[in-house]
Amino acid sequence: MSLRHAILVLLQDQEASGYDLAREFANSIGLVWNATHQQIYLELGKLNEQHMVSFRHVPQEGKPDKKLYSITEDGRQELIRWLKKPAGPARIRDAFMVKVAGGQLADSGALLGELEQLSKQRRERLATFEALAQRLDEQGREENLYSYLTVRRGILDQRAWLQWAEEVRQALEHASVGLPTS
Amino acid sequence: MSLRHAILVLLQDQEASGYDLAREFANSIGLVWNATHQQIYLELGKLNEQHMVSFRHVPQEGKPDKKLYSITEDGRQELIRWLKKPAGPARIRDAFMVKVAGGQLADSGALLGELEQLSKQRRERLATFEALAQRLDEQGREENLYSYLTVRRGILDQRAWLQWAEEVRQALEHASVGLPTS
DNA sequence: GCTTCCATGTAATATGTTACATGATTAA
């Protein structure tokens, strides 16, 4: 279980609300670890009980109040402890890839459509990451080293995916000329 | 939930035991979807109850008996149905990446060591995939199109990871010259 | 004698997802 550690890493840089964290998980860090707001609120509750984070209430006008969480010394110690032990294997669940693997039974047209849609998302992500990387670079790569490296991973990942998508597109278009789909 | 669909895709090609499937999940398909033997046995049980797979007992000498599962017409229909609806978003849990993101608190030396170890694994995987791709290509890429594309994904993915690892290695080695680790 | 491979499974626990619930504000 290292959702807690992912949260602690995010809180290292700045205090954040559960909602903020959910946004980060949906965007940048989402490439590496994902979690929904329900999980996050639950985990923040537990972390608070265990004194690894603390929070302060922030009333807002026009918006609901929020709780800004920050990491405590106990939390930092837990993070350090966790960083020392070898990371578990990466896990993935990529339903689209399962579809490609089972592509014989699928409709090539539908698969191509979905591919196009996913490619669009990936291109957008790539642009976001590239912009972020440049910003970090300008601010000083050394100071932001770990964030920079994380973003680089995102960039390389998107590019690899897009390159693969292009191969798939060509293969499927080629295939659907001779063989009628469905 | 599409562990069941991943299993059905694998059973499309050939009948297999739970043990065989677990091996495939640990290797080739593991890049795309992973599952442990406990999950697989459980899911095979359910799939059997729902008549999506059937099995035959195969007694063996010197080895425990096994159950060879094959996909049924109902199973194939279910797969086709599933292939039509859009795939859910890909999910990942990469603990090592979380570590890199939190790298400020980590020991660079330890991180580098772990990186080296993971790189080795990735290089081995890459070699396996490349050999597989070549074999499929020789046998006729058209016939093995979907397997071929799946393997290509694996190859591009490993390469992207290794390229990133190289960037990280250089950055960390550079960083640990000036700043003493720990 | 120890470990790995083969092969199957159960039970307890931990995690994650989906659905539901609330409620003001802002933009289309």
Place this chain on the structure above:
DNA sequence: TTAATCATGTAACATATTACATGGAAGC
């Protein structure tokens, strides 16, 4: 007026992990 953003949460359910259990054969 419909939807989206902000912000937090509970409850029910589905999925996944860990630990445990068995047992012969093969290789070191």
